[in-house]
Amino acid sequence: MARAPVLAAGGIVLRRQATPLIAVVRLRKRNEWVLPKGKLDDGETPRAAAEREVLEETGHEVSVHEFLGTLVYDSGGRCKVVHYWRMEAGDEPAYELMYDIKAVDWLPLEDALDRLSREHERAFLENVGPIALKAAALDGAARRKAAKPATRRPRRTVAPPPSVSEPDTVPAQFDAQVTQEEPRSTTEAAEPAISAPAAAESQIPPSFASDIEPVVIDAVPMRPSHASRRNLIQRVRDWLRRAA
Template sequence: MPIPRPPVQAAGCVLWRRSPIGGELEICLVHRPKYDDWSHPKGKLKRDEDTLAGAVREVGEETGCTALPGSRLPTVRYLAQGRPKEVHYWAAEATGGRFTSNDEVDRILWLPPSAARDRLTQPRDRTLVDALLTSLRLT
């Protein structure tokens, strides 16, 4: 019997800000052209990388934003190409930076929570919007 492979470790953030126009909460979603999907910024951890450090790094790489991490959010577990994957998430406030399109992420959107929940491709990512609102005490 084959030995099960350990889960792929990844990390990301539910990145949020206050709208520069009206001050309402907005959540950042990234579009990945390789998968043609909308998700929270996330990615695989480097060898021996701390999950929080990896989450903040991935936000910077995918969105160009500096992230101020807050509460830990639920870890999401699923199969990716037949292998278990664990993505560790944090709430994080965008504190600056500027998006530049790249091969991995070609667009970002800042949306109110309900629109972000609707736009997310994977249902498993929608629960993270609710977890963010709870962590910010907005529910």
């Protein structure tokens, strides 16, 4: 009868620096360098087990990010299935290492590959390590962008609306136009109508002047309201007399 596989979980644990570092731990009994991981407790989910085991084996509290993959291999005649997540650890340890772990080291990816004792873990880290580093870099860029204060565009200066009051000065071209077209006085405006008979007199040919007989208008008492009419008749008489 086949034995049930052993379920375990762990992490590719990064510490943020100019060159990101990856955690590898040294087992006390076997004196091997391995990736941090451990078996699931009863009723525990793989993700929760991964976070707990990493905390116990590295001494660092971690934030758990995306799932990276599963490593399956033979361990003591049994199939062992280990799920890995990308994790980020703080700069300083928060707890003491569990007794089974002799040491923890933080190394660049290439050095971590050389340090690992087991071939299957080395092959796994070689595949998922670059993915974890790229994801961490993208996360860091997103955090820096979110932390950067938003720059506001400078406000445009809006010119004030033109005043509705009359300006104190008038442009030269308008001043000239007003001067040229200045309205005439009441007397000047009425003068052409008053001097019209004189203009008409000058236009009568001399040959017709002798044919014009004076018009006799009976002197009829006029009411004061007809004063303007009398004025006009008198002007006509004067005009005819001069024409004769």
